[in-house]
Amino acid sequence: MKKSVIGWTIAAILAVGGAAFAYLFWFAGGSGEPTTELTTPPVADATTTTSPASDTTAAGSDSTAAGSGVVAYVIDPGQSTASFELDEVLRGQDTHVVGTTDQVAGQVQVDTSDLSSAEFSEIIVNARTLTTGTEQRDRAIRGPVILDSASDANELITFSVTSVDGLSGPISSGETVEFTITGDLTVKGTTQPVTFDASVTMLDDSTIEGTAAAEITRDMFGIGIPNVPSVADVTNEVLVALDFVALAG
Secondary structure (H helix, E strand, O other): OHHHHHHHHHHHHHHHHHHHHHHHHHHOOOOOOOOOOOOOOOEOOOOOEEEOOOOOOOOOOOOOOOOOOEEEEEEOHHHOEEEEEEEEEEOOEEEEEEEEEOOEEOEEEEEOOEEEEEEEEOEEEEHHHOEOOOHHHHHHHHOOOOOOOOOHHHOEEEEEEEEEEOOOOOOOOOOEEEEEEEEEEEEOOEEEEEEEEEEEEEEEOOEEEEEEEEEEEHHHHOOOOOOOOOEEOOOOEEEEEEEEEEEEO
16 A cells, blocks of 8 residues: 555656646746847937947948938848857757747837947847757747746847947948947846947948847846756757848838
8 A cells, every 4th residue: 555655646746747848848848939020120219329440340431432411221020030059968969949939029210321320129039939850849938937938028029228448430332341249238137238240241332231249148148057967968048139121211
């Protein structure tokens, strides 16, 4: 009888543990369907500051600018991707994890004859729609331990620009500028200052493309890793990036 009671107790514990595991990795992660339709946010107010480059940052800076006047370039989600990258050991194998989404919105207003006047909107990414190619991992990412993006409160990741360093002078079609952009990054309800290294190319008067990348840590935003036997040694460092095409609106 005693062994029977112990056996039933162990079985009950395993059942509860299994239910909790299933909740964490399946039900808590939700479907991944966004509830927030992204729209292009307005440009930031005068709190954004731009520091000109000490040296020329545009190739062929002696050329004539494509034209004067402020133009709004709006991120095209159909040609843009927000992503994260990290390393983990999955079932004993070193694994490089890349998560991506095209659910991103933002814009920059710029006078191509004077880049120092550039004004940026908030950049918004729908974290719930990030995918890594593995449904179980995607659901875990949306769960409460990692990004908690299944909850409406943490569905969006936002980046509010506070300063830009390295933009000055004109830019013409075919030219590229490199600069840094600093702002407040909010992930899972936590906001931290982050600086991105950015590179932007003006393809023509109506199109710019570029990338911005920064290394953050999970600790900065309270991002945990579920304690499961199949996953080990997940790096604290995470590369976050935005590869974008923006069109004149």
